[in-house]
Amino acid sequence: MARQISFADAINEAIKETMRNDENVILLGEDVAGGADLDHLGDEDAWGGVMGVTKGLVQEFGRDRILDTPIAEAGYVGAAVSAAATGMRPIAELMFNDFIGSCLDEVMNQGAKLRYMFGGHAKIPLVIRTMHGAGFRAAAQHSQTLYGMFTAIPGVKVVVPSTPADAKGLLISAIEDDDMVVFFEDKTLYNVKGEVPEGHYTIPIGKADIKRAGDDLTIVAIGKQVNTALAAAEQLAQKGIEAEVVDPRSLSPLDENTILKSVQKTSRLVIVDEANPRCNAATDISALVADKGFDYLDAPIKMVTAPHSPVPFSPALEDLYLPTPEKILAVVSELIDDESVVTI
Amino acid sequence: MARQISFADAINEAIKETMRNDENVILLGEDVAGGADLDHLGDEDAWGGVMGVTKGLVQEFGRDRILDTPIAEAGYVGAAVSAAATGMRPIAELMFNDFIGSCLDEVMNQGAKLRYMFGGHAKIPLVIRTMHGAGFRAAAQHSQTLYGMFTAIPGVKVVVPSTPADAKGLLISAIEDDDMVVFFEDKTLYNVKGEVPEGHYTIPIGKADIKRAGDDLTIVAIGKQVNTALAAAEQLAQKGIEAEVVDPRSLSPLDENTILKSVQKTSRLVIVDEANPRCNAATDISALVADKGFDYLDAPIKMVTAPHSPVPFSPALEDLYLPTPEKILAVVSELIDDESVVTI
Amino acid sequence: MRVSEVQQEALTAEKAKWMYQKMVEIRRFEDQVHETFSTGTIPGFVHLYAGEEAVAVGVCSHLDDKDYITSTHRGHGHCIAKGCDLKGMMAEIYGKATGLCKGKGGSMHIADVSKGMLGANGIVGGGFPLATGAGLSAKLRKTGGVAVCFFGDGANNHGTFHEGINQAAIWNLPVIFVAENNGYGESTPFEYASSCKSIADRAAGYNIPGETVDGKDTMAVYEAAQRAVERARNGEGPSLIECVTYRNYGHFEGDAQTYKTSEEREQHLNELDAIIRFREYLLSNNHASEDDLHSIDENVREAVADAVEFAEKSPMPEADQLTTDVYVNYKPGGEE
Amino acid sequence: MRVSEVQQEALTAEKAKWMYQKMVEIRRFEDQVHETFSTGTIPGFVHLYAGEEAVAVGVCSHLDDKDYITSTHRGHGHCIAKGCDLKGMMAEIYGKATGLCKGKGGSMHIADVSKGMLGANGIVGGGFPLATGAGLSAKLRKTGGVAVCFFGDGANNHGTFHEGINQAAIWNLPVIFVAENNGYGESTPFEYASSCKSIADRAAGYNIPGETVDGKDTMAVYEAAQRAVERARNGEGPSLIECVTYRNYGHFEGDAQTYKTSEEREQHLNELDAIIRFREYLLSNNHASEDDLHSIDENVREAVADAVEFAEKSPMPEADQLTTDVYVNYKPGGEE
Ligand SMILES: Cc1ncc(C[n+]2csc(CCOP(=O)(O)OP(=O)(O)O)c2C)c(N)n1
């Protein structure tokens, strides 16, 4: 099985698989098809999403199930919540996670709480797909990484895949899940290719994946930062230091055991999260280990994150903004007394 | 100086002091005066805020400066952002912090980012006062504690006072500050009285306060949980364990030194935060200490928080939801090998 | 008189008595909660619907269980009109384990999805998108159902009003937006907060029908709702109905209501009262006799008393309920 | 001919030439960015204003530095019309330290508060509340200023449209809401996404004047804006003007524009073009000679070339700029 497809295509396939299996699955969002009601286009899509991720779906499933929406995030995300509560399985695309500013109520106060407030007499099988991350020169309002905000909200599950294969299997799980799942897609990963199985398969939400095994040090990295961590691990290996790279894949629920076991083995922990540094997933994982894994630790828990500032537009600044293998090596050198670790 | 006034009155005084000094200070929000345009009321307020905190202000400052708004949080919070950018010093009241769902964009993408996106050529001297916290039988949509969400956002300062005197001094600082400050008021503290100086005084934002000194253990507690921590400390003292209770008072900026110094002295840390447990202020402070204070620690860092569930309505459940002195004692007993610590 | 007319008239009398009963249930229920609240037995914020009965009942008399409604913080009336159980409601308001939401929701979140009641809502404006989604769901699943969004004059200025109605209009959804214009949002007058002269005026901006009716005239609401529900069921899309009404109590229990004048209160609580007027309508149209109505009144009184007793005697939720019902499926520490 | 009339005419010719210049600046600037973008020199998302010049210029010709505007993701035209420096703008689009925002904002966030330009905005609908607040500020500080909110047909369905306009209306603020209805929000037609027939129709729901003008007829925009700005300055409150227009390029650079038909593009880029039409208007009204216009064209060409050179030669921001300008005052580790 050597079929290589892109992260974007893997997501497209996941949606297709589930829509074929269950007619209650619908997709709605801004320009997810595009060109609605235009005679000269007919059933053809004009866009298939701003990045083309949902291209071709309207041709197969029609405009009743692939619904272009007005620019009204509260309107259609809220509609997706109650559609879910009344028997549908909607996938709502929030084009950029930054736009949660326009529909947080629908996610936090409605979707995430209805089941609890109704005493369990409702379920919300809703997936919100959303794009996040810096590195695209998209500036402060289109580059944030906000999974921490959602992880904080009870009633929401949070998934952040790092590879095409994980993206497909996790998205199918998310769509088939009976709870609300916010599914984060890093916009700089869309063109990255990888081996992806054909057909329907699932990856359980709440199961971390060890992307590289190692005994000397644990690096927990989220989303595309898994790649940064793997690059750092590669360089560390050349110095004889074997880092274990743990990809949590979902932040809520978080696979605590896999992380704790890894730290038990390595005694050292670095967390890489490209979000801003305060109250983020990195601090969450650090606090987990500082509590339940304290006795395993031989050194401080280090975090590599963005600084406490908005994402700058200028490429010169944005490149400094993100975590890099070098920044990881720099903190590793603080954990392991070996100056040679720092290559830059 | 033995004047005792309530937390609510302390806030009212802070607003009054600053409005008298600077005509650019205005207050806007839903029913902050109440009864707008009603002949039979004239300049009298009908409400003075849903809890009466701003009562009497409209009589002194008039309806041009104490502005009742429609129920349109994005509208008036966004208006406050640009009023601030163009020379005013607005105080916007977001009645319940839960309503951030209706105006997160104005806070996160506009207010917090304009200065940075404009290359420093703007400032946003805006205070958002908002009510938070459980224990009021107000159920899931009116009881959340969301300061962690704001702490995560660069460009926002976050203040959470625990006493009437702190509330007044910090609010005056916030209103006179040139940055956007979100000011959290615990609804269950409004009637609590304490000594409060008359007139104008400030407490710097970014300075923690040691509410009780002790050598054996550090308890960092936020907002009204300072009282829970002090009650626990009282009981611990009876067992001969002296807890130091640190009140950060602001979460952004966070007074890291005061916390680290206390842990250096005590070697043990418990953090009390009534927010939900994931990606919250407790994990943030834990991660700080697990990094910069690791060598001081003799034991795991413990957190006492709400569970990962919405706030229940039923009093029977809500009482179980919040941190209590007993819950603090229970985790302390894990840190200090003395079974007698647990009194319940 | 043709047979069909006889049948129709018979049906109407029955329905009319059902409507009267629901209105009295709401009034009695709310008066009871008001009394009990003052004794301190009921926790939290309580917003009473008394005075607005004609709206909930006039509208919901056209709906059945496959139809959805979204409600507001002032939701008891909508619940009762949509068929929620009085005992389960009262127990919920007391925070008891036997409540419709197991005590987890309380007054502001009473729901019964099996009856199509999608919950009272603590967020002003929260219902617009939800009603649209329920309408979309009914349309896609071809259930023949409609969705009704009840909202206040205050909510009419929230952004979700605009987004929800526009969306329902472009998708031609079976949704009816019912404004309960009771003159105030908390202590703020409609005239101050709203730039429109009437909420119905705003319908034109969405190219949907909008009309204003006397919301304390049960039959006026009934007839307007009938037109709108028929339109919706026939696939002709959404409508907006503004019902001009009044709340007999304050915004919530504890409100001194200084923004109201005593004249307006006096008038609304007496000559304009919807129940008094509907009672007269029923009698003068021979839909019911004094005896009929008297026995309804008595039955309702008893039913509400039973609900109180049920609520009082019911147990509080067990401690393990604190963290259940957050998810269908969630392993806090992850899989395995 | 009375003296005052002569003066008025002279003034008009001068203003008219200024308007022509600004329109050509926008067109040239955008065509240039389009070309350069295709070479890969310009990073990020770029949304070009070419084709809509009559709107920004027709409106801003009534404003000065004490007046505010809020803009959109498609902001270059508004910036130029409001007097932003071309060099500073181009450098910003290149992400250079000499940009109006030191390179931190980029195309979607160009701002110059000293000129009353409160920023392009990456959030659709973000401008409505901001314009209202600027209008409130102008009113309270008694500056005599007004605030203009430019927004697209897509933004007209966002909740902030409703909240912003309602608020401006009830507070009678000096705000002008200018819709740029270019027929599409991204690839979605106005007719699909909006339930209203025209955006101006929605003004009635706020009890404010609303009119639709040909947004590619510069004088039509000019005159409608004049009425609205005068109303605002006289304390008569907000207005809404819908300008029907067209964007010559795609939604952003890289858009294949399959949703457009070739006929409509053809027509808009030629016979309906605002600059061609305004040029003819100026010549036939003797506001300017062919020579005048030619030299404006040449000067603009040079100014834009200078801006490009300036941008290209400017340095990138220094590393320390990454974390400055977040706050006026912030000590990360707290006080002391
Ligand atoms: C988004 C939001 N903003 C503010 C509130 C606080 N609040 C609760 S009810 C209310 C007034 C609602 O007025 P209206 O819509 O007229 O309904 P009524 O109470 O008159 O039935 C307000 C402001 C809220 N619950 N949600």
Ligand SMILES: Cc1ncc(C[n+]2csc(CCOP(=O)(O)OP(=O)(O)O)c2C)c(N)n1
């Ligand atoms: C709140 C929000 N939702 C969605 C987007 C993505 N987006 C950017 S521009 C745009 C279309 C805007 O259309 P319109 O208002 O007509 O302006 P135009 O591009 O035609 O000038 C969309 C959907 C956004 N930036 N912000």
Ligand SMILES: [Mg+2]
């Ligand atoms: Mg009302």
Ligand SMILES: [Mg+2]
């Ligand atoms: Mg457009």
